[in-house]
Amino acid sequence: MSTADDPRDPSLERRLSFPRAWIADASDPSSASGMFLSGLVMVTKNRYLAWPNLLLAINSAINRHPLRTKDSANPPFSSLMLAVFALFASYFPMFLISPVSSSAQAPQAVPPPSGQ
Template sequence: MSSPSVVAVAGDDPRDASAETKLTLPDTWLVDSMDPLGSSMMFVSGLIMVTRNRYLAWPCLLLSINSVINSHPLRVKEGSQAGVSVIMLGIGALLACYMPLIMIGPKQPVA
């Protein structure tokens, strides 16, 4: 029986120094970037909860939904907030604004 012969092709050896090439990055390199819209909506939602400004709560909720729709999960840093937390803060801002109107209600006349 004959053993299989191995044929070496020129440039096939990974240790060959003549086969080295310079490192070139791709044209669209992944850049870790923060989501400025989501971060600002989280800040504004907290501000709305403190001030109970009903007029800013609705645009804040719409912009938080917009930030989730336009998010790029592969471009977000590892420790940044998730899209669901931005929407939950927008809903929490709405609840914080309208809950006193529902719970307290109008004042009753004193007899």
């Protein structure tokens, strides 16, 4: 009674097989380490660490392989945005806090009263 193209026919069942790219389920360590370094830059305000962190975030965004990453892996674009904000947060205090001049830093010496 059933035809050859009937999807309910049990003789047409096939074993489920995933593509080869899904078998090697790898996490994205560069994105995770970039997020960690972004947090470290924001806490320490280290401007010299912010630039390599930005390069690492750009690298993880460029080398993104959606079929090879786990669903729980951090997306690379959030790591890139966090690296940009960490760079901004490390340079932002330079524009807000003005340096103290040397004349305002040391108090002026009061001349002693004249002995008249």
